[in-house]
Amino acid sequence: MTEMTETTELYQLTLTEAAAKLQSREISAQELTAACLDRLESTEPALQACLTVLADQALEDAALLDRAGPDPDQLLWGLPLTFKDIYCTKGVRTSAASRMLRRYIPSYDAEVVTRIKKAGAVVLAKTNLDEFAMGSTTEFSAFGPTRNPWNPAKVPGGSSGGAAASIAACQSPGALGTDTGGSIRQPAALCGCVGLKPTYGRVSRYGLIAYASSLDQPGPLARRVIDCARLLQVMAGPDDRDNTVSTRPVDDYLSARPAPLRGLRLGLPRELWESRLDEETSAILKAALKTLEEAGVELKTLSLPHLPHSVAAYYILATAEASTNLARYDGVRYGHRADDPQSLRDLYVASRSEALGPEVRRRILLGTFALSSGYYDAYFKKAAKVRRLIRDDFFRALEECDFLCSPVSPLTAWDFGKFTDDPLTAYQMDLMTLPVNLAGLPGLSLPAGLAPGGLPVGWQLIGRPFGERDLLGAGLALEEAFPPLT
Amino acid sequence: MIEMEPVIGLEIHAQLKTATKLFCSCPVARGDEPNSHICEICSGQPGALPRLNARAVELAARAGLALGAEVNEISIFSRKNYFYPDLPNGFQTSQLDPPICQGGGLAIENQTGGKFIRLNRIHLEDDAGKCLHDEQRGQTLVDLNRAGTPLIEIVTEPDLASSAQAVEFIKKLHEILVHLEVTEGRLEEGEFRCDVNISLRPAGAAYLTTRAEIKNLNSFRHVGQAIEYEIERQTGLYDQGQPVIQETRLFDPARQETRSLRSKEEAHDYRYFTQPDLPPVVVTPARLAALRAALPPLPGQIRSRLLAQGLTGEQAAVLLDRRQAVEYFDLASQIFDQPGRLAALMTELLLPACQRDNISPLEARLTPATLAGLARLMADNTLSRRAAYDLFPELWEKGGDPAALARARGVTQVSDAGAIAALAAEIIAAHPAEVQNYRAGQTKILSFLVGQLMRRSQGAANPKLAGEVLTKMLNE
Incomplete structure (x- = not known):
């Protein structure tokens, strides 16, 4: 968390810096992996960002890479990276932070894992999350929460909280997370790093343990915008194993350059800027907007009238999909099975009740209800209609500006336990991020500044469908104006 | 109620x-x-x-x-x-x-x-x-x-x-x-x-x-x-x-x-x-149009065609019920155009064998050409129905030319009227009592005499011809 100096430790290198040094053989894959593992070992007791650390395997893989030598076509050659523990990794436990899967070892790699490995990366660890990615703090991890590196008394955000904390603490230069309602962007904001949620369909979901299929999207977290560009370059693209992925060719994200701030048109959704932000967040972001204006950015307040309904619509649609996505965890073929069930029904009820945590059970119940005969029209069907209206709002707004810009979280990182008994308020915390998932758009979360209390404040840019390259260009420009925190 | x-x-x-x-x-x-x-x-x-x-x-x-x-x-x-x-x-x-x-x-x-x-x-x-x-x-x-x-x-x-x-x-x-x-x-x-x-x-x-x-x-x-x-x-x-x-x-x-x-x-x-x-x-x-164009004739249409070719309703039904049976039949009847005879051989011999060995007709060693050849030998009286059916198991196992097999086995049928007349004369001479009874009006005895002739020919005589020749000679 310092400026680059001559004495920069290896683990502090950004992903792009490390990639260059690896390619020039200034450093070896083993040196970098070892440095990251040391850093991980020293920070992990306080953070608990990782559920599985692949120390031996990572060093072995790095040694193999070093023996073969760097390959300029491998964009991630020698880089030790982490995966949220919701990406299936062949032969390596993939738990989704659930007691249900605490001993589950997949027989296959997720498509993103395959691509990242093929690009020469080393898998360092599997990071913590809220159980099945349901939550915004990692407090719902069955294996205990991750702590915020800026203040261990605070949550790191979630659900990709382990990934964000790990990046902010320089355990690794890059991480792979997932974003269903803000699960990459919000922890990136709370931990002061950069997180990108790509357009729905830009990245294959194959092998990603499903929470809400029509909203889930894999994405990168790192300490710089250009690092996210490099990771996305490897992740993105058609995959015949995921029929919802787009066949559109992938743009050249690495060639993204900072967009000129003068004349850049940023739309500010009134419904998000006028919602209740805490004082620190509000102050930092208002000052940041002023800086942008002085640099020649055209700020335009506009309205997305259906946004106030987005939390309700999201928690019906996402939980409905979740309720059937999680039906496979029945204790029959794998995962937790209750001891000595008395009947088939008992096997299901006991296995699921014992092994699924409170938030997961709550969402399964909500979603089952929303799909039930007699309630479907009033809930699921209406929520699907609201989703279309919200999408239309975004598309209309994006005709009037280049990007939308909003806060990411109404609060800076909060204390543990603050909302655990108040799920409705906790759900409201997602208001800034989840509409972007409902609309299927790309969103980039990056730091806007550090609050006086010493906690990061983030904001997000929202782009047009498949406009990741332009979005990264705008992000690079903002990054120049607002220096990175880590 | x-x-x-x-x-x-x-x-x-x-x-x-x-x-x-x-x-x-x-x-x-x-x-x-x-x-x-x-x-x-x-x-x-x-x-x-x-x-x-x-x-x-x-x-x-x-x-x-x-x-x-x-x-x-x-x-x-x-x-x-x-x-x-x-x-x-x-x-x-x-x-x-x-x-x-x-x-x-x-x-x-x-x-x-x-x-x-x-x-x-x-x-x-x-x-x-x-x-x-x-x-x-x-x-x-x-x-x-x-x-x-x-x-x-x-x-x-x-x-x-x-x-x-x-x-x-x-x-x-x-x-x-x-x-x-x-x-x-x-x-x-x-x-x-x-x-x-x-x-x-x-x-x-x-x-x-x-x-x-x-x-x-x-x-x-x-x-x-x-x-x-x-x-x-x-x-x-x-x-x-x-x-x-x-x-x-x-x-x-x-x-x-x-x-x-x-x-x-x-x-x-x-x-x-x-x-x-x-x-x-x-x-x-466009895809739908292509699928429509590739749609083969429906069973109802094929049934009408088979009936028009002279098959019985039952034969048509059996052929339609078995996979590749109609294709096999069509190939065979292109070689030898006696559909009724081919259908009978298929329904009585070929298809039961296919079912027993669990293969489809076109996979059989007994090809449509072989079946057509067998039918031709029956049609021109070279093989009796019985002889043809006796040859079938070997043809089913090995395929090949049925005419050659029939010759090798010596089961070709005697359809030479002169040879049969010689045999008939022997039979008439050997059974004077039966001949007398026949001539007295007990015409049913003809089948006995035909049977005797067949036996003497070791099954090689064409039974239909044998009957005709005997009748003619007895009535002389």
Whole structure:
């Protein structure tokens, strides 16, 4: 968390810096992996960002890479990276932070894992999350929460909280997370790093343990915008194993350059800027907007009238999909099975009740209800209609500006336990991020500044469908104006 | 007492004839080790996603085209949610609205005349696995080899009014789908199974009453029997003034009765909703036109043609019922154009042998050319029917030229009138008493004399010719 100096430790290198040094053989894959593992070992007791650390395997893989030598076509050659523990990794436990899967070892790699490995990366660890990615703090991890590196008394955000904390603490230069309602962007904001949620369909979901299929999207977290560009370059693209992925060719994200701030048109959704932000967040972001204006950015307040309904619509649609996505965890073929069930029904009820945590059970119940005969029209069907209206709002707004810009979280990182008994308020915390998932758009979360209390404040840019390259260009420009925190 | 009439609708599940499953590349195979054809997709592992088998979509569309249904340009997969150990995802992937095909129908004929049975819909869905109950160990084991096998469900309107009509309908439907290679249709393997919805109403009424559903009938006979039983059962209830309960019933062939499985109150709430992992299924007008153009003639059209070629109704039915039999027949009759003779050889010898060895006719060593040659030898009296049938097993094993084989075996028939006349003279000389009786009017004795001639010729004489020559000489 310092400026680059001559004495920069290896683990502090950004992903792009490390990639260059690896390619020039200034450093070896083993040196970098070892440095990251040391850093991980020293920070992990306080953070608990990782559920599985692949120390031996990572060093072995790095040694193999070093023996073969760097390959300029491998964009991630020698880089030790982490995966949220919701990406299936062949032969390596993939738990989704659930007691249900605490001993589950997949027989296959997720498509993103395959691509990242093929690009020469080393898998360092599997990071913590809220159980099945349901939550915004990692407090719902069955294996205990991750702590915020800026203040261990605070949550790191979630659900990709382990990934964000790990990046902010320089355990690794890059991480792979997932974003269903803000699960990459919000922890990136709370931990002061950069997180990108790509357009729905830009990245294959194959092998990603499903929470809400029509909203889930894999994405990168790192300490710089250009690092996210490099990771996305490897992740993105058609995959015949995921029929919802787009066949559109992938743009050249690495060639993204900072967009000129003068004349850049940023739309500010009134419904998000006028919602209740805490004082620190509000102050930092208002000052940041002023800086942008002085640099020649055209700020335009506009309205997305259906946004106030987005939390309700999201928690019906996402939980409905979740309720059937999680039906496979029945204790029959794998995962937790209750001891000595008395009947088939008992096997299901006991296995699921014992092994699924409170938030997961709550969402399964909500979603089952929303799909039930007699309630479907009033809930699921209406929520699907609201989703279309919200999408239309975004598309209309994006005709009037280049990007939308909003806060990411109404609060800076909060204390543990603050909302655990108040799920409705906790759900409201997602208001800034989840509409972007409902609309299927790309969103980039990056730091806007550090609050006086010493906690990061983030904001997000929202782009047009498949406009990741332009979005990264705008992000690079903002990054120049607002220096990175880590 | 009011006269009641049955109202019957059918739901038929036909397994599509694809090499791989509906949503993964595991083979569709039977009879192998349990759980030997599974992957992360069809076993419902975390993170796995379905990818649609395009061939299954084509076969479903083909079935729709053949049945006069409208093939929808866009159809949607839904999740049908329920828990069962053989259902790996906790939901079946099926189509609710819109399905791939809507409407259409099939004309049936029976004693009461012709009738058009309307179809409501055809939709695509995946099959479940199987639970194997080990009674000895008190265990239930799950085999997922079948999980993910592609099916179409064909739903009729309630247009059927008797068990005979229902059986006639499914037989005809089965014939068409097997013929089009939409399904292999092996009933004993459960590749073609039927649910029956049945209710009674006052004769001539236009409304529907409470129905019972009989699940999972996998033989034509059971469909007829289950309907008969159910009509009797429901009639009994009406006669006693008791209501018919909406419920699902199972047919027990051993006891010839249906039993309640679950009532409406116990019915699942399937919580259907659009399957978010699959985009809408698209059959473009161009694709549909190509499928229509590639549609082979339907069994009804082929039957008419075969009858016009001189086959009996029964021969035509047997040929249509067996895969590749019509193709084989057509190839053989291009070589030797005596369709009736060829059809007889096929239905009496070739097709039973195929069935016994479990191969299709075109896989046999006995090629259409060989069969045509055999028919030709019979037609020109070189081989007797008996000799031809005696040669068949060797031809079936080895194939080859039947004329050469007949010569090698020395079974070619004597059709030379002079040679037969010499034999006839010997027989007449050897049996003076019989000859006298014949000439006295006991003409039945002719067959005895023909038999003696055949014996003396060691079966080589043409029996028809022998009869003619003997008759002529006895009457001289």
